[in-house]
Amino acid sequence: MSSATDHAEESNYLNAKPGLMSWLTTLDHKRIGVMYLISILTAFFIAGMLAMLVRTELLTPGRTIVDPDTYNQFFTLHGAIMVFMFIIPGIPAALGNFVLPLMLGAKDVAFPRLNLMSWYLWVFGGVFAVVSMVTGAVDTGWTFYTPYSTDTSTSVINMTLGVFILGFASIFTGINFVVTIHKLRPAGMTWWRMPLMLWGLYATAIIQVLATPVIGITMLLLIAERTLGVGIFDPALGGDPLLYQHFFWFYSHPAVYIMILPAMGVISELISVHSRKTIFGYQAIALSSVAIAAFSFIVWGHHMFTAMSPMANMVFSALTFSVSIPSAVKTFNWLATLYRGHIRLNTPMLYALSFLFLFGIGGLTGLFLGTLAVDVHLHDTYFVVAHFHYVMFGGTVIAFLGGLHHWWPKMFGRMYNEGLAKLACFLIFIGFNITFMSQFIMGSLGMPRRYYDYIDAYGSYHVWSSIGAYIMAVGFFLTAGYLIHSLIAGKKAVENPWGAATLEWRTASPPIEHNFHETPDANYPYDYSVNRFNPDTGNYDHIGAPAQEDDDRAVGFHGHGLESTT
Amino acid sequence: MTASGDGPDPFTVIRSQSGPDRDQVNPPGTGTLGFAVLLASLSVLFVASVAGYLYVRINASQWPPAGMPGLPMSLWLSTAVLLGCSVFIHRALKAIQKDDQKGLRRNLQWTLVLGSLFLVLQTLNYVGLAQSNLTAKTNLYGFTFYLLTGLHAAHVIGGLIPLIIVTHRARRGRYSSFFHPGVTYSAMYWHFLDGAWVVLFAVLLIGS
Ligand code: HEM
Numbered sequence: 110m111s112s113a114t115d116h117a118e119e120s121n122y123l124n125a126k127p128g129l130m131s132w133l134t135t136l137d138h139k140r141i142g143v144m145y146l147i148s149i150l151t152a153f154f155i156a157g158m159l160a161m162l163v164r165t166e167l168l169t170p171g172r173t174i175v176d177p178d179t180y181n182q183f184f185t186l187h188g189a190i191m192v193f194m195f196i197i198p199g200i201p202a203a204l205g206n207f208v209l210p211l212m213l214g215a216k217d218v219a220f221p222r223l224n225l226m227s228w229y230l231w232v233f234g235g236v237f238a239v240v241s242m243v244t245g246a247v248d249t250g251w252t253f254y255t256p257y258s259t260d261t262s263t264s265v266i267n268m269t270l271g272v273f274i275l276g277f278a279s280i281f282t283g284i285n286f287v288v289t290i291h292k293l294r295p296a297g298m299t300w301w302r303m304p305l306m307l308w309g310l311y312a313t314a315i316i317q318v319l320a321t322p323v324i325g326i327t328m329l330l331l332i333a334e335r336t337l338g339v340g341i342f343d344p345a346l347g348g349d350p351l352l353y354q355h356f357f358w359f360y361s362h363p364a365v366y367i368m369i370l371p372a373m374g375v376i377s378e379l380i381s382v383h384s385r386k387t388i389f390g391y392q393a394i395a396l397s398s399v400a401i402a403a404f405s406f407i408v409w410g411h412h413m414f415t416a417m418s419p420m421a422n423m424v425f426s427a428l429t430f431s432v433s434i435p436s437a438v439k440t441f442n443w444l445a446t447l448y449r450g451h452i453r454l455n456t457p458m459l460y461a462l463s464f465l466f467l468f469g470i471g472g473l474t475g476l477f478l479g480t481l482a483v484d485v486h487l488h489d490t491y492f493v494v495a496h497f498h499y500v501m502f503g504g505t506v507i508a509f510l511g512g513l514h515h516w517w518p519k520m521f522g523r524m525y526n527e528g529l530a531k532l533a534c535f536l537i538f539i540g541f542n543i544t545f546m547s548q549f550i551m552g553s554l555g556m557p558r559r560y561y562d563y564i565d566a567y568g569s570y571h572v573w574s575s576i577g578a579y580i581m582a583v584g585f586f587l588t589a590g591y592l593i594h595s596l597i598a599g600k601k602a603v604e605n606p607w608g609a610a611t612l613e614w615r616t617a618s619p620p621i622e623h624n625f626h627e628t629p630d631a632n633y634p635y636d637y638s639v640n641r642f643n644p645d646t647g648n649y650d651h652i653g654a655p656a657q658e659d660d661d662r663a664v665g666f667h668g669h670g671l672e673s674t675t
Numbered sequence: 676m677t678a679s680g681d682g683p684d685p686f687t688v689i690r691s692q693s694g695p696d697r698d699q700v701n702p703p704g705t706g707t708l709g710f711a712v713l714l715a716s717l718s719v720l721f722v723a724s725v726a727g728y729l730y731v732r733i734n735a736s737q738w739p740p741a742g743m744p745g746l747p748m749s750l751w752l753s754t755a756v757l758l759g760c761s762v763f764i765h766r767a768l769k770a771i772q773k774d775d776q777k778g779l780r781r782n783l784q785w786t787l788v789l790g791s792l793f794l795v796l797q798t799l800n801y802v803g804l805a806q807s808n809l810t811a812k813t814n815l816y817g818f819t820f821y822l823l824t825g826l827h828a829a830h831v832i833g834g835l836i837p838l839i840i841v842t843h844r845a846r847r848g849r850y851s852s853f854f855h856p857g858v859t860y861s862a863m864y865w866h867f868l869d870g871a872w873v874v875l876f877a878v879l880l881i882g883s
Pocket residue numbers: 252365366368369411412429430432433436471472473475476478479480484487488489493496497500501504505
C-alpha cells in the first residue's frame with residue numbers, strides 16, 4: 110500500500126461506480142452495509158428525538174409540553190422504532206454486512222441479491238412504521254399488548270405491518286449469514302479459527318431465522334383480530350390475552366439476544382485487538398454464544414411472572430438464571446484478556462470498557478427481575494426500564510459505537526478526531542448513568558413505568574433522568590459532527606491502523622470493490638505476531654506467522670469443520 | 676451435494692458488476708443449504724400457528740362448538756392429491772438426474788396439475804363450510820381452521836408460481852443431470868408443503 114503514492118490512487122468500493130442508481134442497485138455487501146448504516150442511524154435519530162420529548166415531558170409532574178395521549182404515542186414510537194428499526198438490524202445488517210465477507214477473505218455474502226432485498230424490505234417496513242406516525246401514531250407501548258391494541262383507534266395496523274415486513278428483512282440477513290459462514294470460509298479457517306465476531310453473528314443469525322417467523326404470525330393474528338373482529342386474544346370474544354404475550358415474548362426474548370450476541374462479538378474483537386493480546390478462552394466465548402442462542406428460546410415466560418401459574422413461574426425463573434451463566438463466562442474471559450495486556454485507551458477500547466461496566470449492571474439487575482418474589486414488586490416499574498436500557502443501550506448501542514469507531518477507518522478510509530471521540534464517549538457514558546441510575550432508584554421506590562404524571566416524591570429523580578438524557582444528546586451530536594467531518598477532512602487511514610490480525614485489515618482502507626486482490630490465507634485471528642508496526646507509515650504490515658507456530662495452528666487445514674455434515 | 680446438481684449456476688454466481696473480478700462462484704451445495712435454512716424458517720411459522728391452535732383448543736370446553744360442522748371429509752381427498760404432488764416432483768428429480776428430459780417434463784406437469792387441483796379442492800371445502808355458516812369470523816373454531824389451512828394454501832400458491840417457471844424452463848431443455856437447481860429446490864419445497872400439511876391435518880383431526 111505504501112507504494113500507492115507514485116501512481117494514481119486505486120479505486121475503491123465507494124468511488125468505483127458513481128451515481129445514486131449505482132448504490133440503489135448495488136450487490137456489494139460493503140455498499141449495502143453502508144446503506145443499512147445510514148438507514149439505521151436515521152431511525153436512531155428519530156427515535157432518539159422522541160426520547161428527548163418523553164424526558165422533557167417528564168421534567169415536571171402533570172403537563173409539561175404535551176397532553177397524555179401524545180405522550181403515550183411518543184414512548185410507543187420511541188420503543189418500537191428503536192427496537193425494530195435500529196437495535197435488531199443494527200450490528201448485523203450494518204457492521205456485520207460490511208465486515209463478515211471481509212473477515213472471511215471472501216468477495217461477498219453467499220446471496221447478494223437477497224442481501225439487497227433485505228435492505229429494501231427494511232425501507233419498506235420503515236415507511237409503514239413512519240407513516241403510522243402521521244396517521245394517528247400507535248399508543249400501545251412497543252409490545253402492542255392486547256386487548257388494548259385491538260381496541261385503540263390509533264394506527265396499530267400500519268405499525269404491526271411494518272414490524273411484519275421488518276421481520277423478513279431480518280430473516281433474509283440471517284439466512285445469508287448462516288450460509289456464508291458455512292460455505293465461504295477460506296482454506297485454513299476452520300470453525301475454531303473463525304473470528305469471534307463471526308461466531309456472534311452466526312449465533313444471531315440462527316435466532317433470526319428461527320424466532321422471527323413467530324413475530325410475523327403474531328402480527329398477522331393481531332391484524333386479523335382487528336380487521337375480522339374474531340378474538341383469538343380478546344377475552345370478550347372468547348380469546349386469551351395471555352396467548353398474545355406468549356407469542357410476543359417467544360420472539361422478543363430471543364430478540365434481545367439478536368441484539369446482544371453480535372454486540373458480544375464486537376466486544377471480543379475490540380478487547381483483544383486494543384489490548385494487543387490474544388483472546389483468553391476462545392472456545393469458551395465461541396461456545397457460549399451458541400449456548401445463549403439455545404437458551405434464549407426457553408425463557409420467554411419471565412416477562413409474564415405476574416400472569417402465569419406458580420409452577421410455570423418456577424420453571425421459567427430457574428431457566429432464566431441459567432442464561433446468565435454463558436454471559437458470565439464471556440465476561441470473565443474478557444477480563445482475563447485485559448489482564449496484563451498492552452491496553453490502548455483509545456475510543457474503541459473506552460467503549461469496550463464501558464460495555465463491560467454497563468452490561469454487567471444490566472445483567473445483574475436482570476437476575477433481580479428473574480427472582481420471582483422480587484419481580485412481583487419490580488414488574489412494570491422504572492426498574493425494568495432501567496434494566497433493559499442498561500443491557501440494550503449500555504450493551505448493544507455502546508458496542509455498536511465501539512465497533513463503528515473500530516471499523517470506521519476501514520469503511521471510509523479516514524481517521525476521526527480522537528480527542529473529540531473520547532470526549533463524546535465520556536459524555537455518553539456519564540449521561541447514560543445519570544439517566545438510568547435514577548430510574549433504578551425510583552423504580553425500586555415504586556414509580557410505575559409509562560405513567561404521564563407522578564407524585565412530587567419522584568420529582569428529583571425525573572429531573573436528573575432528563576438532565577442525563579440531554580447530556581447524552583450532546584454526546585451524540587458531537588459524534589455525528591466529528592464523524593461527518595472526518596469524511597471530508599480526516600487523515601487518510603492506513604490498511605491496518607490498529608494492528609488487528611483478522612482478514613478485513615489485509616486490504617486497502619477503504620477496500621477495493623472486490624475486497625482482495627488475492628484471497629488472503631487465514632491465520633489464527635488473535636495471533637498478533639503476524640504483524641509488524643512500521644513507524645514510517647503508521648501501518649501494521651503483515652509479515653505472516655512465524656514458522657514454528659504454524660504446526661499447532663494449522664490443525665484441520667483441509668477440513669472445513671462442519672462442512673461434511675451439510 | 677454435487678449429485679443434486681445445484682453446482683455453479685446463474686442463481687448462485689454473482690453477476691459481474693465490474694468485470695470478472697467480482698464474480699464469486701459459490702461452492703456446491705450453497706443454494707441447497709440456503710433453501711433448507713429458508714424452509715426451516717418457514718416451518719417455524721407453521722409450528723407457531725399449530726401451537727396457537729392447540730392453546731385455543733385446550734382452553735375450549737366443546738370442540739367443535741355446538742351446531743358447528745365437523746371437518747369436511749374431502750380433506751382426505753386433498754391430502755391424497757397433495758401426496759401425489761410429492762410423488763411426481765420426486766420422480767421429476769429422479770428423471771433429470773438420469774438426463775431423462777421427457778420424464779422430467781411429464782412429472783413436472785403432473786405436479787402442476789395436482790397442485791392446482793389441491794387449491795381447487797381447498798376452495799370447495801371453504802365454500803362448503805361457508806354454506807354451513809362457518810367462516811373465519813364465526814368463532815375461534817372457524818378462525819383457527821381458516822388460519823391453519825389458509826396459511827398452508829398461501830404457501831401452495833407461492834409454490835405453484837415458481838413451479839410454472841421451472842416447468843417452462845424444462846420444456847425448453849434448460850436442465851441437465853449436471854445442472855437443475857430449479858428442480859432440486861422445487862422438490863424440497865413440495866416435500867416441505869406435504870410434510871407441513873400432514874402435520875396440520877393430523878393436528879386438526881386429533882383436535883376434533
Ligand atoms: C442475565 C441476563 C438477563 C436476565 C436474567 C434478564 C431478565 C429479565 C426479566 C426477568 C425481565 C422482566 C421484568 C418484568 O417485566 O417484570 C426482563 C425485561 C426485559 N429485558 Fe432482560 N434479562 C437479561 C438480559 C437482557 C438483555 C441482554 C436484553 C437486551 C439486550 C434484555 C432486554 C429486556 C427488555 C427489553 C425487557 C423489558 C421488556 C418490556 O417489558 O418492555 N434483557 N429481563
